[in-house]
Amino acid sequence: MAKTTATLAELGRRADAGDDGAMYALIDVAAELGVDPDDYKTWTALASFAESRPKAKAPRRRAKAAPAIRTQGLSKSYGDTKALVSLDLEVPKTEVLGYLGPNGAGKTTTIRLLLGLIKPTAGRSEIFGIDTQRDPVAAHKHTAFVPGEVSLWPSLTGAETLHLLGRIHGEVDIAYRDELVERFDLDPSKKVRAYSKGNRQKLILIASLMTRADLLLLDEPTAGLDPLMERTFRECVGEAKERGQTVFLSSHILSEVEALCDRIAILRAGELVEVGTLEQMRHLTALQVEAQLDGTVPDLSRIPGVHGFEVHGKTVRCQVTGPMEPLLRALAKAGVHHMTSREPSLEELFLAHYGGSDAHP
């Protein structure tokens, strides 16, 4: 405890002396506590407030009935940029939700809004029934967070960082923390500045998992991890789910989402374009058709339900939604040598939503 007190106080002193790293660390601390750093004359004053902050009791009864996450019309604009457009999303307790989207889709914005770190332009969000704008401190008691861009304190060791982050969150399963350090093969005696990117990511993952928080908000959590560590991460998410924790996982890595998540939400240009189980999504989407023709490939662009078609010599590939008959009739005219059709992989589903030739925003 004495060590933690010294650490926060020391951060205050260093920030007042112009150390940017210490200043950013305290901005993070302020965000965790739901206070505005501008309300404090000095960084030392903020550090001392953070140290004295009494721990809020989580409102357990209210938390039981509500879903883990509920957003209604949640929106965020930066000038003309619509980072998030009227998001309505509900994540029941114990669900692992994969939140997929390309760069700039609004994943990080959603997570920051859920944490009350930024103010929505419109709409609202709740974590276990707690309004995240009105009562971010109470909401944070239920939540652990892995930010997409990790800014840690370079001069602290891994162990000191875990200690400080644990102090900020308030609850730590010490035995589990030590087990995680082993499983992620992290040397906690090293200074953070000496860690590789992957090791910094492991540190922040351990810091979130060790809290056993009811809700884990993980923004691209496996960025920088090697495949072995990715597997360890997957196991940890599985364990969290078994314990009744809820996991909100933003990702670009489709296999990760496929392996881990109960449902998948797909975000594109700030809009939720799809949400459902993988099974549901497969039914919603097109069949992949590949045909080798005897004659010249006809123009398929006007055939209803056909999109994303590519031609390579006499081979044509396309996706079909709805009845196959119009496509079959068009292909039959050219003479079909060989044809296959199958359900799309998650990769193809993903691309059909925002990566394909006809799918740009």
Ligand SMILES: Nc1ncnc2c1ncn2[C@@H]1O[C@H](COP(=O)(O)OP(=O)(O)OP(=O)(O)O)[C@@H](O)[C@H]1O
């Ligand atoms: N502070 C900000 N000021 C201005 N624009 C912002 C700000 N933060 C985000 N944006 C914009 O909002 C949109 C959504 O960004 P966001 O970071 O949420 O995307 P993302 O899905 O997390 O992307 P990535 O996969 O690259 O992490 C982008 O167009 C981004 O440029």
Ligand SMILES: [Mg+2]
């Ligand atoms: Mg992001």
